[in-house]
Amino acid sequence: xxxxxxxxxxxxxxxxxxxxxxxxxxxxxxxxxxxxxxxxxxxxxxxxxxxxxxxxxxxxxxxxxxxxxxxxxxxxxxxxxxxxxxxxxxxxxxxxxxxxxxxxxxxxxxxxxxxxxxxxxxxxxxxxxxxxxxxxxxxxxxxxxxxxxxxxxxxxxxxxxxxxxxxxxxxxxxxxxxxxxxxxxxxxxxxxxxxxxxxxxxxxxxxxxxxxxxxxxxxxxxxxxxxxxxxxxxxxxxxxxxxxxxxxxxxxxxxxxxxxxxxxxxxxxxxxxxxxxxxxxxxxxxxxxxxxxxxxxxxxxxxxxxxxxxxxxxxxxxxxxxxxxxxxxxxxxxxxxxxxxxxxxxxxxxxxxxxxxxxxxxxxxxxxxxxxxxxxxxxxxxxxxxxxxxxxxxxxxxxxxxxxxxxxxxxxxxxxxxxxxxxxxxxxxxxxxxxxxxxxxxxxxxxxxxxxxxxxxxxxxxxxxxxxxxxxxxxxxxxxxxxxxxxxxxxxxxxxxxxxxxxxxxxxxxxxxxxxxxxxxxxxxxxxxxxxxxxxxxxxxxxxxxxxxxxxxxxxxxxxxxxxxxxxxxxxxxxxxxxxxxxxxxxxxxxxxxxxxxxxxxxxxxxxxxxxxxxxxxxxxxxxxxxxxxxxxxxxxxxxxxxxxxxxxxx
Amino acid sequence: xxxxxxxxxxxxxxxxxxxxxxxxxxxxxxxxxxxxxxxxxxxxxxxxxxxxxxxxxxxxxxxxxxxxxxxxxxxxxxxxxxxxxxx
Numbered sequence: 048x049x050x051x052x053x054x055x056x057x058x059x060x061x062x063x064x065x066x067x068x069x070x071x072x073x074x075x076x077x078x079x080x081x082x083x084x085x086x087x088x089x090x091x092x093x094x095x096x097x098x099x100x101x102x103x104x105x106x107x108x109x110x111x112x113x114x115x116x117x118x119x120x121x122x123x124x125x126x127x128x129x130x131x132x133x134x135x136x137x138x139x140x141x142x143x144x145x146x147x148x149x150x151x152x153x154x155x156x157x158x159x160x161x162x163x164x165x166x167x168x169x170x171x172x173x174x175x176x177x178x179x180x181x182x183x184x185x186x187x188x189x190x191x192x193x194x195x196x197x198x199x200x201x202x203x204x205x206x207x208x209x210x211x212x213x214x215x216x217x218x219x220x221x222x223x224x225x226x227x228x229x230x231x232x233x234x235x236x237x238x239x240x241x242x243x244x245x246x247x248x249x250x251x252x253x254x255x256x257x258x259x260x261x262x263x264x265x266x267x268x269x270x271x272x273x274x275x276x277x278x279x280x281x282x283x284x285x286x287x288x289x290x291x292x293x294x295x296x297x298x299x300x301x302x303x304x305x306x307x308x309x310x311x312x313x314x315x316x317x318x319x320x321x322x323x324x325x326x327x328x329x330x331x332x333x334x335x336x337x338x339x340x341x342x343x344x345x346x347x348x349x350x351x352x353x354x355x356x357x358x359x360x361x362x363x364x365x366x367x368x369x370x371x372x373x374x375x376x377x378x379x380x381x382x383x384x385x386x387x388x389x390x391x392x393x394x395x396x397x398x399x400x401x402x403x404x405x406x407x408x409x410x411x412x413x414x415x416x417x418x419x420x421x422x423x424x425x426x427x428x429x430x431x432x433x434x435x436x437x438x439x440x441x442x443x444x445x446x447x448x449x450x451x452x453x454x455x456x457x458x459x460x461x462x463x464x465x466x467x468x469x470x471x472x473x474x475x476x477x478x479x480x481x482x483x484x485x486x487x488x489x490x491x492x493x494x495x496x497x498x499x500x501x502x503x504x505x506x507x508x509x510x511x512x513x514x515x516x517x518x519x520x521x522x523x524x525x526x527x528x529x530x531x532x533x534x535x536x537x538x539x540x541x542x543x544x545x546x547x548x549x550x551x552x553x554x555x556x557x558x559x560x561x562x563x564x565x566x567x568x569x570x571x572x573x574x575x576x577x578x579x580x581x582x583x584x585x586x587x588x589x590x591x592x593x594x595x596x597x598x599x600x601x602x603x604x605x606x607x608x609x610x611x612x613x614x615x616x617x618x619x620x621x622x623x624x625x626x627x628x629x630x631x632x633x634x635x636x637x638x639x640x641x642x643x644x645x646x647x648x649x650x651x652x653x654x655x656x657x658x659x660x661x662x663x664x665x666x667x668x669x670x671x672x673x674x675x676x677x678x679x680x681x682x683x684x685x686x687x688x689x690x691x692x693x694x695x696x697x698x
Numbered sequence: 699x700x701x702x703x704x705x706x707x708x709x710x711x712x713x714x715x716x717x718x719x720x721x722x723x724x725x726x727x728x729x730x731x732x733x734x735x736x737x738x739x740x741x742x743x744x745x746x747x748x749x750x751x752x753x754x755x756x757x758x759x760x761x762x763x764x765x766x767x768x769x770x771x772x773x774x775x776x777x778x779x780x781x782x783x784x785x
Contacts, residue, residue: 111739115732142767145741290716290744293735298743305765333755426770430758433772439759528733528772529759530740535768 053212054102054129058122058153059137060146061108062419062534064165066090067195067543068137069105072205079550082121086465086666090550096205104131110145110532112152114261116464126158128245132212134158135204140170140177140192141535143312147304150186151222157247161208162190163200169537174315182311196540221249224299227287231256231280238273242266256281257293323536330423331533340424344446347415351407352450352481358403366395385568385575393567396610397560397657405555408447408454409548415443416461417539422531429529435512436519438462438529441471448478452654456661457555463531466522472666473674474515476654479507482611483650489615491646494631495639503643507650510685559660566656567609579605593687594644595694597636599625607649608656614649640693644686652682703748703771703779704760711749712781714742719778733775741765742779 073092193200425439492500
């Protein structure tokens with residue numbers, strides 16, 4: 048059967064060059080979104096090749112097809128149920144054994160497969176020679192050696208892929224386990240074959256023996272006898288081997304992977320220590336590692352922020368000019384004001400705040416990840432981050448949060464499980480961003496005293512620590528310690544990094560900008576309609592009674608949703624019209640105590656609208672709203688307590 | 699000599715004997731299934747040969763070599779891996 052449209056999925060471990068191959072194949076014809084209802088990224092693209100339109104799906108980088116993470120579940124469901132015409136398994140030739148472990152699992156899923164033996168250059172550097180013809184014979188699937196970063200073998204890979212599809216689905220042979228296990232797989236397969244399932248029979252039998260929760264649950268619903276029998280058979284294997292059945296199967300699978308790897312590769316390790324090993328040693332050194340890390344991170348962040356700040360300022364000035372032109376053209380009628388203040392300013396906020404920081408941040412993040420340095424930072428920082436229930440990897444987004452929460456939220460995708468992503472995202476939104484720092488330093492630092500500003504930062508750290516721990520304990524799912532591959536250092540592929548940045552940015556703009564614009568339009572509309580005073584009045588019990596702040600702060604706190612530094616500017620304007628003074632020191636009823644409470648509340652009360660948009664994009668509406676409302680409530684509680692404590696100290 | 703992986707010194711090697719499930723885990727049947735499965739999926743199965751390269755300061759993670767690749771593993775997880783030390 049010849050069809051014009053075929054679907055090919057890319058699967059493989061993390062950091063094997065999968066995304067480089069994906070970008071070579073799809074070029075600019077790609078789309079990055081999320082898997083439906085999931086917080087996992089889905090990259091799709093199209094390629095025209097030999098008269099076919101080929102849809103390429105880049106599956107998440109994973110090490111196994113069990114149920115450890117949502118990525119693993121998504122990948123195996125996709126391969127088993129959606130049945131792509133072909134799976135290209137991208138394999139890192141320089142770490143063959145571990146990669147083949149995954150290949151074997153793909154074979155068990157009975158997916159038609161072509162293996163891209165990637166990073167052949169790296170393997171060569173490590174003194175590894177691989178007989179790919181022999182590997183092909185042993186796996187029963189075409190193997191194409193590639194060096195994705197230099198495009199070597201990509202054309203041949205696609206030729207082999209199309210050829211495999213045209214020859215019709217060739218079921219790979221699968222692997223044979225030890226006799227005790229094999230006999231029981233056969234027995235169970237017979238029972239399973241009577242059921243109607245979207246998965247291969249043998250695979251289901253193996254998963255049942257492994258005690259796979261998802262498959263077991265499904266089978267139990269269909270026929271409890273089978274799941275009962277599976278448990279009995281698994282117990283028998285346990286009795287023979289003295290390890291759990293799942294352990295026995297995984298270990299045998301690894302043994303087979305190891306055997307294949309040993310048969311097809313020859314290793315002649317070089318006698319002198321290569322550069323990348325020396326670099327690894329020094330960057331993970333127990334003393335030297337830290338100053339190096341501090342220097343790298345600080346200079347990268349400095350670069351991000353100076354670029355962001357400069358561009359942001361430049362754009363602001365530019366839009367300022369536009370504003371005067373706009374006013375001279377359309378006047379300051381209500382409608383014109385509404386359109387400018389509501390729609391265009393929302394757009395400007397998005398462009399001037401998010402983008403200047405996002406672009407360099409994405410570039411830096413992908414650079415760190417691709418080169419391998421990110422995992423070294425995680426290695427060094429894991430212990431510290433563990434105190435708040437996070438991994439070392441979360442250090443980068445957390446640090447970045449001090450600049451802007453938006454990229455920090457988006458950066459949390461580097462965390463491995465959904466639980467960790469949510470936790471990291473939550474913690475990151477509590478970090479005071481640059482705009483919050485403007486308020487902390489500009490109000491408390493300038494008018495109350497520097498030590499008070501410092502105290503606020505410390506309080507914030509304490510809050511992060513406490514809430515992080517609480518969330519860590521409360522979140523469902525199993526907490527996992529760190530276990531992470533530290534792949535060899537390598538030069539990142541610039542083109543891939545730029546493309547990755549570009550498509551994520553595009554996705555963010557599509558997702559976040561409508562939200563930012565609608566948000567600012569609503570607030571502007573309320574202002575134009577004179578609703579703000581009423582809202583401030585309604586908020587009186589909270590702002591005046593509970594927090595002890597002047598009533599008009601209610602208005603500024605609403606505006607702070609758009610951009611946090613607006614609270615300070617608005618406050619200044621409102622005080623000016625109310626009391627005729629633009630100096631915070633002379634405002635009646637707004638002394639040091641109120642300043643501290645106000646800043647504390649602003650610091651904690653809500654992620655700004657761009658951050659909320661990022662939250663929605665990464666975590667979905669429900670969680671985004673939950674985090675938002677939780678933080679509002681939390682800020683109010685903390686603010687009220689702080690107010691009373693400050694009263695007690697006689698401030 | 700049997701030791702926990704967390705007790706191995708840099709440069710020492712051994713073969714994994716077993717992985718202990720999380721002791722105080724609340725799940726009904728699968729005691730620490732996810733944790734153990736994860737370690738095994740990363741190649742830390744009984745019988746696998748493992749070498750400790752170094753450990754991060756302040757009781758941080760441990761760098762190990764296993765199955766031709768380099769892994770970082772948290773100390774809490776390393777404590778649950780029982781290893782027969784090779785001389």
